[in-house]
Amino acid sequence: LVECFRFFEYILLYKDGVMFQIEQVTKLCSKIALTEPWDPYDIPANSTYEDQYYIGGPGDQIMVQEWSDRKPARKSESWVGVYTVKDCYPVQETYTKNSSVTTSTRFFDLQLGIADPSVFTPPSTCQAAQMRRMDDVC
Structure with a gap:
């Protein structure tokens, strides 16, 4: 018995509140509503x-800072982020x-900026996409 798995590309368009799920072999496409807000990856x-x-390592180091949403009354946190001290890169x-x-x-x-904004343009197969999630298994 050979298992079959499908692989997907995802395009998340937060302004439109939709994520496109694109199957990599057939290019079939489905739409999924985004329920979480955009995360700007900042502190x-x-x-x-x-x-x-x-x-x-020695001679090849970068200084970073670690931040969290931990509050003094809580013992654990739900978010931890590590960022470079210089320029605050995540x-x-x-x-x-x-x-x-x-x-x-x-x-x-x-890299700073977006070299190719077309990566956020869903392929033509997504124009008639249904609102559903495709399964990972064939």
Whole structure:
């Protein structure tokens, strides 16, 4: 028995409140409503400073700061972000939604601006997309 999995590209258009799910082989497309607001990947104004340290090795280090949404009355946090001290580039963000859902995002090869804005244009197969999520398994 050989399992079959499908792979998807996702285009998230927060202003329109929609995410396009594009199957990579057939290019079939579906739409899914976005329910969460855009995350600007910044340090929110009410964040708690946690630590400052270097990442990397000898002679090749970058100083970063760690921030969270931890409040003094709470023992844990639902968000932790690590950012470079110089220019405040995101390095890693971790969100814990509940005891079984945690999302960790790592950032690399960052560039200022968007070199090709067409990456946010859904393909023509998405024009007639239905509001449903496609399954991962064939």
